[in-house]
Amino acid sequence: MQPRNMSMSGVVDLAAVKAAQEAKAKAEQARAEAARQGGSAAGAAVSPSSLVIDVDEAGFEREVLQRSTEVPVVIDFWAEWCEPCKQLSPLLERLAQEYNGRFLLAKIDVDANQMLMQQFGVQGIPAVFAVVAGQALPLFQGAAPEAQIRQTLDQLIQVGEERFGLTGLAVDAGAEGQQAEAAPEVPAGPYDALLEAAVQALDAGDLPGAVQAYKNVLSDDPANTEAKLGLAQAELLQRVQNLDPQQVRKDAAEKPADVAAQIAAADLDLVGGHVEDAFGRLIDTVRRTAGDDRDAARVRLLELFEVVGADDPRVTSARTQLARVLF
Numbered sequence: 001m002q003p004r005n006m007s008m009s010g011v012v013d014l015a016a017v018k019a020a021q022e023a024k025a026k027a028e029q030a031r032a033e034a035a036r037q038g039g040s041a042a043g044a045a046v047s048p049s050s051l052v053i054d055v056d057e058a059g060f061e062r063e064v065l066q067r068s069t070e071v072p073v074v075i076d077f078w079a080e081w082c083e084p085c086k087q088l089s090p091l092l093e094r095l096a097q098e099y100n101g102r103f104l105l106a107k108i109d110v111d112a113n114q115m116l117m118q119q120f121g122v123q124g125i126p127a128v129f130a131v132v133a134g135q136a137l138p139l140f141q142g143a144a145p146e147a148q149i150r151q152t153l154d155q156l157i158q159v160g161e162e163r164f165g166l167t168g169l170a171v172d173a174g175a176e177g178q179q180a181e182a183a184p185e186v187p188a189g190p191y192d193a194l195l196e197a198a199v200q201a202l203d204a205g206d207l208p209g210a211v212q213a214y215k216n217v218l219s220d221d222p223a224n225t226e227a228k229l230g231l232a233q234a235e236l237l238q239r240v241q242n243l244d245p246q247q248v249r250k251d252a253a254e255k256p257a258d259v260a261a262q263i264a265a266a267d268l269d270l271v272g273g274h275v276e277d278a279f280g281r282l283i284d285t286v287r288r289t290a291g292d293d294r295d296a297a298r299v300r301l302l303e304l305f306e307v308v309g310a311d312d313p314r315v316t317s318a319r320t321q322l323a324r325v326l327f
Helices: 020-036 060-069 083-098 114-119 146-164 192-203 207-220 225-240 245-254 259-271 275-288 291-308 313-326
Strands: 052-054 073-078 104-109 127-132 135-141
Touching (some): 060 073, 060 104, 060 127, 060 313, 073 083, 083 104, 135 146, 146 313, 192 207, 192 225, 225 259, 225 291, 259 291, 291 313
Parallel strands (some): 073 104
Antiparallel strands (some): 127 135
């Protein structure tokens, strides 16, 4: 079977499985319940082997719909008798490991799960879909070339991060069950001096210097977690440095439709430790606006997620609320 590209803008009707909004709400409730009971919170590190899972109809809502509010879930529809599947499935499994938590691979055997195959409108296998924040996207059909698959995955991850704030799963490489030997002491990394310089600049109140130091690290190592968090915090402090808090609060209260005023007030909320107020203000702004104004509020909300940290349950909850507003 020849590969057939599918538009990522297409949305499969998931009403027969579960309404996407209901699934997202249940996911939020489940995370809150797990946190209350002392269970593992969303964003907790997972083992590399758990990046590829077998899913059936009974576990679809839990393993796909709910997980899609935390990480993009790629679905591989396959069958034992399908020869192209034997080429594609191992490739997707390898990429899931290589992408290291940026997406989750869910494998669905169509022979054992005919209902799911029908609900996704699968006409032939292998067929690959994705679910992001409860929304299903057709990706491609057939044993596509690796370069095309990588391009599609990169686009999917970008959509998940930019539109929904999904930053993926933290992966614990040492969680596979075998106790690793004690590692030798690792020498200081190449960016330690720059990171230390950024911290010192922050302590000295030199916010432009701190911002530049973090940017210097990220220019060479865009995935550096410490630098991303530090940059987000330094930029936030720089934005509020010269604000008049009373005037900002007054403008935000008197001009609810003024997006710039709401964004400035959200920055002050966060600096003052009112995390949920900051998130709620921007989510409400996204709900009420459209076009460039909506995008500005959404982007600032994602920036504030970086300040608080992806593992924080308040970020997880706000991501779910944002997904509801956007769709």
